[in-house]
Amino acid sequence: MQWIEDVENLEALYGQPPSAAIRKVATRLTPLYRKWIMASRFCVLTTVGPGGTDGSPRGDDGPVVTELDEQTLAMPDWRGNNRLDSLRNIVSDGRVSLMFIVPGLNTIVRLNGQAKLTEDADLRARFEHKARQPTTVIVIRIGEIYTQCARAPMRAGLWSRDDSEGLPTVGEILAEQTDGEEGGETYDTEWGPRAAKTMW
Numbered sequence: 001m002q003w004i005e006d007v008e009n010l011e012a013l014y015g016q017p018p019s020a021a022i023r024k025v026a027t028r029l030t031p032l033y034r035k036w037i038m039a040s041r042f043c044v045l046t047t048v049g050p051g052g053t054d055g056s057p058r059g060d061d062g063p064v065v066t067e068l069d070e071q072t073l074a075m076p077d078w079r080g081n082n083r084l085d086s087l088r089n090i091v092s093d094g095r096v097s098l099m100f101i102v103p104g105l106n107t108i109v110r111l112n113g114q115a116k117l118t119e120d121a122d123l124r125a126r127f128e129h130k131a132r133q134p135t136t137v138i139v140i141r142i143g144e145i146y147t148q149c150a151r152a153p154m155r156a157g158l159w160s161r162d163d164s165e166g167l168p169t170v171g172e173i174l175a176e177q178t179d180g181e182e183g184g185e186t187y188d189t190e191w192g193p194r195a196a197k198t199m200w
Contacts, residue, residue, distance in 0.1 A: 025146040029070045033145050036109050037073075038063045040100035045075070045138075047096055047115075049089030056086040064100070066126065071142050073111075076127040076134035079198055087136065090115045096140060099148070104159055106150035113143040132200040 004010050026033055042059040058064055058075060065073040077087065090096065094114040101108055116139050124133045153159070168176075170191065174183025 021149075025144050027144055028142055029067060029073075029145070033109065034067065034070075036102070036107075037065065037100050037111075037145075038067070040064055040102050040109070042101050042103075044099045044101075045086055045096060046098070047086045047089035047093070049092040051089075054085040054089055061129065065098075065140070068139070073140045073142065074123060074126075075138040075140065076124075077117075077136045077138060078134050078200055087117055087138075090117050090138060096138075098140070106153040106158070108148040108150075108153070109145065110148050111140070111142060111145045114141045115139065116141075129200045 004013075029037070041062065041064055042057065043064050045056045045058050047054050047056070060076070060078070065075045068074050094116060096113055096115040098111045099108050100111070117136050118139055119136050123137050123139075124135075127134050127137065169188045171183040171185060171188035174187060176183075
């Protein structure tokens with residue numbers, strides 16, 4: 001197999017991007033980008049660190065991020081599995097990318113920037129929900145924001161299909177990976193109620 005290892009060769013294969021692909025980029029929250037991002041309850045947070053990259057789904061009961069100013073966003077780190085993959089990466093290397101998704105829309109808004117992690121009490125208190133606060137907050141300095149071409153969700157029929165039938169459950173996957181020591185039907189049965197009690 002022949003690998004492409006030269007950027008000039010890569011660019012020659014694709015040609016130049018259209019003008020709109022360049023001109024749609026903003027370096028701060030403009031009124032319309034603000035409206036779009038604040039409508040998003042779900043995003044994918046991508047980080048990079050010494051051990052490699054990590055992509056983490058993030059969701060909330062309302063906007064997944066809060067605006068601190070037109071250049072800065074804050075994202076609470078709500079309870080998860082405590083692997084801390086994304087958070088370790090942010091502490092080591094602040095580069096982050098986010099993909100903001102709104103159900104029903106094929107457009108995805110992307111954001112690249114620099115992030116830091118804080119346990120600031122006042123900032124954590126801003127996110128209090130059901131008498132709980134996040135352990136830390138990710139503060140993101142915006143580098144660039146732009147819309148992603150909608151063709152990928154359109155090709156996938158993302159909002160018009162359900163391909164879940166026949167797929168394994170998390171309990172089944174866990175049982176496979178642990179030779180039956182963990183997981184299984186009991187795990188699947190108990191997980192939903194347990195998650196509901198510890199959502200925030």
